[in-house]
Amino acid sequence: MVTSVSPLAVINQVINPDIRYTIKNSSVLIKETDKSAILRKVEITGVDSNTVAFEFDKSGHTGKAFNSTHKKVHKACDAIIFCQLDDEYFILFCELKTSVPSDGKHVVQLRSGLCWVQYLRAILNEFEGIDMSHWQYRYIVFHKNQYLPKTLTSIAPIANQQPRTPLLCQVDDGEKVSLRKLLQQPL
Numbered sequence: 001m002v003t004s005v006s007p008l009a010v011i012n013q014v015i016n017p018d019i020r021y022t023i024k025n026s027s028v029l030i031k032e033t034d035k036s037a038i039l040r041k042v043e044i045t046g047v048d049s050n051t052v053a054f055e056f057d058k059s060g061h062t063g064k065a066f067n068s069t070h071k072k073v074h075k076a077c078d079a080i081i082f083c084q085l086d087d088e089y090f091i092l093f094c095e096l097k098t099s100v101p102s103d104g105k106h107v108v109q110l111r112s113g114l115c116w117v118q119y120l121r122a123i124l125n126e127f128e129g130i131d132m133s134h135w136q137y138r139y140i141v142f143h144k145n146q147y148l149p150k151t152l153t154s155i156a157p158i159a160n161q162q163p164r165t166p167l168l169c170q171v172d173d174g175e176k177v178s179l180r181k182l183l184q185q186p187l
Contacts, residue, residue, distance in 0.1 A: 007089065007130045008050040011082050014120070021053040021079065027176070028053045030079045030142075032096040039096045039144040039173050044081070046179040053081040056113055077109040080117065085183060089135040091117055092182070093163070097143040100168060110139050110163035139166035140182060144173060 012020075021028050027045045030053070047053075056076045081092040093113040095106050114137070124130040139160050160167035171177060180187050 005128075006050060007124070007132065008052055008082060008084060010124060010128050010130060011052045011120075012050075014124070015052055015054050019054045019056075021055065023047060023049055023051050023053065028081065030094055030096065031055075032078060037096065038098045039142060039171070041174050042094075042096060042142045042171055043174065043176045044092075044179055044182065045176050047081075047083055051081060051083040053079055053083075056080045056116065075105070075108045075112045076116075077106075077113040080113050083179065085179060085185060089132070090183060091135055091137050093117075093137070093139045093166075095141045095166070097141055100143050100170075101141055106141050106166065107164050110141075110166060114163055137161055138183060139163050140169055141166045142169050142171050142177075144171060 021030065026047055026049075027043050028047055028051060029041055029043045031041045032039060056079060077093050077095045079092075079094040081090075081094065083090050083092070093110045095101075095109055097106060117137075121132045124132060139162065167182065169177065169182070178187065
């Protein structure tokens with residue numbers, strides 16, 4: 001069965017509305033709910049109204065299928081965003097950190113997001129006829145490094161197409177960052 005419905009529309013129907021972020025004024029506000037966090041929110045601007053973003057770490061993605069003592073399967077990144085920019089589809093895996101991550105925990109969180117998206121791809125292909133093989137993945141860790149002077153939003157150009165090599169984006173709490181800039185596309 002091949003569908004002519006927008007893949008973003010189908011993903012919007014599939015994702016539980018209780019964990020979706022609101023798309024408002026072409027922006028999505030990603031929030032960190034950990035009370036000890038210094039970086040609590042980042043706003044991604046320039047998204048279209050069909051964008052689907054949700055709080056992956058609040059989704060209960062593993063449910064009761066996995067043993068609670070196996071810690072890695074219960075890790076999750078803060079947000080997964082499905083979007084279209086120009087004629088290309090993207091999936092962004094986002095994590096908010098207080099400082100530049102150095103312990104590798106963010107990699108496990110991003111990899112967990114990738115595993116869940118692989119499952120979603122299989123479900124959408126099997127039941128909706130949606131082929132997501134051409135979608136591009138981007139991994140982003142937003143951080144607030146209080147030890148470095150802040151001038152402009154700092155984005156180091158790297159190939160952030162793997163969880164082990166995310167884009168490290170230094171931001172202030174509540175800062176707005178353009179989707180185009182995150183995807184390293186012309187502004």
